Amino acid sequence: MTKPTTPASRVSGAAFIFKKAAISALVALVLFSLMIGIRTEAGPTGQLIYWTRFDDLASVVAIVFGGSIVVELLRRWWGPLGTPRLVPRQLQSSLALARKLLAPALLIFALLVPVIFYNQRYILDLGILVLTYVMLGWGLNVVVGLAGLLDLGYVAFYAVGAYSYALLATHFGLSFWVCLPLAGILAAFWGMLLGFPVLRLRGDYLAIVTLAFGEIIRLVIVNWESLTGGPNGVSGIPRPTLFGIPLTPADDGLAARLGIEFSPTHRIVFLFYLILALALLTNWVTIRLRRLPIGRAWEALREDEVACRALGINITTTKLTAFATGAMFGGFAGAFFATRQGFISPESFTFQESALVLAIVVLGGMGSQLGVALAALIMIGGFELFRDLEQYRMLVFGIAMVLLMIWRPRGLIGHRAPTVYLRQSQAISSDLVKEGHG
Amino acid sequence: MSGDSILDVDGLTMRFGGIVAVNDLSFGVERRQITALIGPNGAGKTTVFNCITGFYKPTSGTMRLAHENGAQIRLERLNDFRISKQAKVARTFQNIRLFPGMTALENLMVAQHNALMRASGLTFLGLIGAPSWRAAEKRAIELAKFWLDRIGLLDRADDAAGNLAYGDQRRLEIARAMCTEPVLLCLDEPAAGLNGRESAALSELLLSIRTDQGTSILLIEHDMSVVMEISDRVVVMDYGVKIAEGSPRDVRDDPKVIAAYLGVEDQELAGVEQELGL
Numbered sequence: 001m002t003k004p005t006t007p008a009s010r011v012s013g014a015a016f017i018f019k020k021a022a023i024s025a026l027v028a029l030v031l032f033s034l035m036i037g038i039r040t041e042a043g044p045t046g047q048l049i050y051w052t053r054f055d056d057l058a059s060v061v062a063i064v065f066g067g068s069i070v071v072e073l074l075r076r077w078w079g080p081l082g083t084p085r086l087v088p089r090q091l092q093s094s095l096a097l098a099r100k101l102l103a104p105a106l107l108i109f110a111l112l113v114p115v116i117f118y119n120q121r122y123i124l125d126l127g128i129l130v131l132t133y134v135m136l137g138w139g140l141n142v143v144v145g146l147a148g149l150l151d152l153g154y155v156a157f158y159a160v161g162a163y164s165y166a167l168l169a170t171h172f173g174l175s176f177w178v179c180l181p182l183a184g185i186l187a188a189f190w191g192m193l194l195g196f197p198v199l200r201l202r203g204d205y206l207a208i209v210t211l212a213f214g215e216i217i218r219l220v221i222v223n224w225e226s227l228t229g230g231p232n233g234v235s236g237i238p239r240p241t242l243f244g245i246p247l248t249p250a251d252d253g254l255a256a257r258l259g260i261e262f263s264p265t266h267r268i269v270f271l272f273y274l275i276l277a278l279a280l281l282t283n284w285v286t287i288r289l290r291r292l293p294i295g296r297a298w299e300a301l302r303e304d305e306v307a308c309r310a311l312g313i314n315i316t317t318t319k320l321t322a323f324a325t326g327a328m329f330g331g332f333a334g335a336f337f338a339t340r341q342g343f344i345s346p347e348s349f350t351f352q353e354s355a356l357v358l359a360i361v362v363l364g365g366m367g368s369q370l371g372v373a374l375a376a377l378i379m380i381g382g383f384e385l386f387r388d389l390e391q392y393r394m395l396v397f398g399i400a401m402v403l404l405m406i407w408r409p410r411g412l413i414g415h416r417a418p419t420v421y422l423r424q425s426q427a428i429s430s431d432l433v434k435e436g437h438g
Numbered sequence: 439m440s441g442d443s444i445l446d447v448d449g450l451t452m453r454f455g456g457i458v459a460v461n462d463l464s465f466g467v468e469r470r471q472i473t474a475l476i477g478p479n480g481a482g483k484t485t486v487f488n489c490i491t492g493f494y495k496p497t498s499g500t501m502r503l504a505h506e507n508g509a510q511i512r513l514e515r516l517n518d519f520r521i522s523k524q525a526k527v528a529r530t531f532q533n534i535r536l537f538p539g540m541t542a543l544e545n546l547m548v549a550q551h552n553a554l555m556r557a558s559g560l561t562f563l564g565l566i567g568a569p570s571w572r573a574a575e576k577r578a579i580e581l582a583k584f585w586l587d588r589i590g591l592l593d594r595a596d597d598a599a600g601n602l603a604y605g606d607q608r609r610l611e612i613a614r615a616m617c618t619e620p621v622l623l624c625l626d627e628p629a630a631g632l633n634g635r636e637s638a639a640l641s642e643l644l645l646s647i648r649t650d651q652g653t654s655i656l657l658i659e660h661d662m663s664v665v666m667e668i669s670d671r672v673v674v675m676d677y678g679v680k681i682a683e684g685s686p687r688d689v690r691d692d693p694k695v696i697a698a699y700l701g702v703e704d705q706e707l708a709g710v711e712q713e714l715g716l
Contacts, residue, residue, distance in 0.1 A: 285565070288564075288565055289561070289565070292554075292558050292561055292564040292565065293547075293548075293550075293551050293554035293555045293558055293561075293564070294555070294558075294561045296540075296544060296547055296548050296551070297548065297551055299537070299539075299540060300537050300540065300548040300551075303537035303538065303539055303540060304535050304536070304537055306493075306531075306535060307531070307535040307536070307537065308519075308548075309492075309493075309518055309519050309522075310491065310493075310522060310528070310529050310531070310535070310615075311519075311522055311528075311548060311549050311551060311614070311615075311618055312519045312520075312521075312522030312523035312551065312552050312618055313519055313548075313551050313552075314519050314523075315518075315519065321561075416539055418540070418541045418543075418544055418596065419544060419547075420541075420543055420544060420547060420579065421541065421543065421595070421596045422543060422579075422583065422592075422595045422596055423595070423596055424596055425596065426541075426596050426597065426598075428539055428540075428541070428598040429598070432538045432539045432598045432600035432601065433538075433539030434538070434539055
């Protein structure tokens with residue numbers, strides 16, 4: 001129902017919009033007067049040279065003014081936030097169908113990527129990168145999304161996995177398939193080790209301590225030169241083999257055995273399917289775990305820790321298993337990273353990686369497997385798409401994230417799917433689902 | 439007092455710094471009976487609950503729980519989750535503490551955590567989908583369905599607990615506590631915020647839990663109509679000490695109890711008693 005708009009109300013509406021736009025423009029003027037209006041540079045003898053750029057300033061303020069009018073008009077057209085909009089029933093059901101088909105469609109597409117883009121090495125490499133982050137996101141999702149424990153040091157387990165494989169393979173000559181579970185177990189062990197001291201911490205405190213743990217692992221790697229090679233890293237990490245068959249042009253290589261011509265792309269395709277399989281394993285295990293008592297206990301812990309204790313749930317072991325499970329997947333991903341790169345150094349395991357993976361989990365919707373996969377695709381793949389924008393890439397990226405968080409404050413897929421149901425599985429609105437307090 | 443008491447609290451004292459919240463309190467809870475713990479606000483009732491259910495460690499005193507098979511458990515020596523897991527004492531909270539983002543059914547499944555953990559072979563059997571695990575899960579869902587039916591929420595099993603009406607949430611919390619299959623159920627103001635019809639339904643539910651499941655119940659309650667209707671025994675507290683104990687009728691007529699509720703000084707007590715014709 002729309003109110004009939006009289007000319008008077010339209011005038012007052014226009015005045016309101018102009019007032020709002022003028023305030024925005026004023027804020028922009030104050031904010032940018034020094035940032036854009038005056039340009040300073042160090043002169044040849046060290047003195048400060050400055051000149052004014054008032055025309056640039058004026059255009060920025062004008063853009064803000066115009067933009068704010070457009071935003072306000074859009075908001076009017078869209079109606080107040082939170083009003084239920086009537087979507088035609090047909091569109092609604094087709095949207096629901098599209099949502100249901102999204103996950104299988106993505107999976108089929110992922111399986112076909114090496115076939116479609118066989119000759120485009122760049123896309124295959126990007127696909128491997130995206131899948132690595134999908135896997136890391138799914139791993140961290142167990143800790144942050146399900147158990148509600150904010151972990152800012154996830155990269156530590158990625159590093160433990162990578163170095164476990166690198167060192168075991170270069171020192172003892174163990175194969176990738178032996179090292180992969182070992183890397184996972186070692187990372188899980190470190191996850192438990194981190195878990196013990198932080199069990200009592202909640203929220204911000206937990207985040208800071210896990211952040212510190214991530215840095216400690218990196219600094220130990222940098223400084224323990226005799227074992228890890230320090231800043232020089234570990235090189236000559238063996239490439240993975242297809243159950244003992246190397247993917248090389250040698251006589252016993254896969255190409256020679258199959259009687260086909262050798263191509264370096266074989267290895268890339270193999271790596272692609274390897275990380276896809278690892279990521280799907282992570283996904284499968286997580287989906288299974290959610291339906292088991294341990295997974296329900298994780299989610300219950302996120303909802304209400306005190307109630308969990310009253311129901312006889314051991315908080316200590318429940319938190320530790322969440323840390324260990326998440327860390328184990330991080331370790332697997334790390335081992336894959338090491339075998340793919342052939343060379344690892346502490347530079348690959350900075351806080352930025354933790355932040356990126358956490359951003360993927362938060363953006364995807366905490367706890368949602370599909371959301372995390374979509375977020376990884378957007379964050380890693382989308383970031384590459386904007387490569388042409390050069391120095392504006394970060395700006396576009398930032399704006400996109402801000403818009404997404406306004407549009408979807410609880411992530412791309414914010415609702416929660418129940419783990420068990422009697423009659424009908426109803427998605428639970430994100431308003432009810434807690435984010436956890438650590 | 440008959441010999442078959444499930445819980446014997448003896449000399450329970452809880453100090454917070456200089457404040458004595460509970461002072462040398464002794465009382466018993468009879469097996470298969472409903473015992474009410476009443477008293478004015480700030481009398482220390484919830485503190486007693488928190489001591490019994492392991493959320494506080496009492497400064498001194500003993501709490502002996504006797505299982506039907508003769509096993510004696512000293513509650514003050516257990517802590518935290520073990521009270522529910524080993525001693526089989528379940529509780530609800532004054533301000534409802536459900537898992538609001540989980541469905542009613544899921545809430546009841548979480549309550550069966552320890553039994554299901556064993557059945558799932560500490561997750562490993564469950565991960566590979568072993569038949570024994572599937573059977574156990576089916577039984578757990580049946581138990582949850584049984585309790586949902588008992589509290590009249592079977593058709594809302596798949597709704598988020600946070601979306602249920604207040605009275606339904608209260609009953610769901612009791613059902614969740616019962617899903618841990620306790621021998622002693624501690625309810626902290628179960629009738630708070632319920633209307634007359636809802637508290638009547640609650641009384642009925644608690645009486646049937648006592649009779650059908652044979653669970654002993656200890657409850658804190660301010661709603662005297664509920665207390666008088668369902669309690670077998672009443673323990674009255676004020677300022678951290680027990681001031682009366684007995685059947686609901688005895689307690690109702692006890693001048694000390696009346697004085698505590700009306701807020702009369704001890705010296706005025708005789709006058710009040712005379713006025714009331716006691």
